[in-house]
Amino acid sequence: MILSILVPIALVLGLLVMSIRILPEYERGVVFFLGRFQAVKGPGLIIVIPGIQQIVRVDLRVITLDVPSQDVISQDNVTVRVNAVLYFRVVDPEKAIIQVEDYYNATSQLAQTTLRSVLGKHDLDEMLSERDKLNNDIQAILDVQTDAWGIKVANVEIKHVDLNESMIRAIARQAEAERERRAKIIHAEGELQAAQKLTEAAGIMSTNPQALQLRYLQTMADMATTSQSTVIFPFPMDLLKGLMGSKADGATKGSA
Incomplete structure (x- = not known):
């Protein structure tokens, strides 16, 4: 008799525990009802019916993505290795879950290809001196392409542009x-x-x-103030003419 009462109570309590979801402020839950999208819920307490409803958690905080080093051939045929860091966040949890299988991996792959494509259109000097412009160009392209996934690319920063030893010596000679x-x-x-x-x-x-x-x-x-014993200095002819003129005037006055 007691067992027959406790078993249903335990089942109800178990289902209740399995149905309760608590989402923090920075998370949202994409809820599916029998496989169909139902709503985006959260934060706080959420009740999900086990077996009928499913919930996928989505983090809304800014995600830091380290783009691996990429071999890039610049427009002036110089091979360099470039890596970057990408900052993005999910602004539409529904699109981030439904429109793409793995938004994190998809954004990483897109960032790698975009980095190679954009830098390949510039010379080596532009890669080294105009990083802010290149960062803005890459960020704008990624932001447009990831908009369909509900993702906002906040910033892109090129971290390192690695050159081989021969190119470093050539740049040093040029400098x-x-x-x-x-x-x-x-x-x-x-x-x-x-x-x-x-x-x-x-x-x-x-x-x-x-x-x-x-x-x-x-x-x-x-x-005259120098320590040299002999000084050869040209004598201006104007002074010589002046002296000769003064002597001639004196001789004329004497004869008179």
Whole structure:
């Protein structure tokens, strides 16, 4: 008599325990009734009839997906290995479960192929210097293609672009040549500016001979302070003509 009462009670309690589902705030449950989609439920307490209803849990938090290293041939025929990290989340649990078999694996495979496709359209220099633009391009493409799966791609970041040793040495030589080119340009610009200033100074001195004489005397004074015992310095003909003119005037006055 007691056994006949306890068995149904145990069965009812067992079914009740199996029917109760508790979903946290970051999860939703996609409920199917006899194989057909019924509703998206949660968070909180959910009652599911065993054998008749099924529930699939979906995490709504941002998922970090590490894209494996991919061999990419750039537009200038350079082979590199590139890996990236992808951040995405499920925004429509119904589509994420019904429209694709495994949305995590599908997103990973799509990210790998998109990474190779986008980077293959750019040169090596663009891969190294324009990562923000490439990240945005990959993110935009993935976001459009995964929209049918109820997935939102939040961000894509290229982590590493690995080169072989020969390419690293070639880039180092290129950087060194670029530095030498810039140094020569800066030196040439300095010479041009100095020549322009000297030309301006020569123009001023040509209109004022006294300025040229003062500059000559200043240079002679600077040379006298050096430790050299003998200094050869050109003597301006203008000063010589001035001296010759003063002597000729003195001789004329003496004869008069």
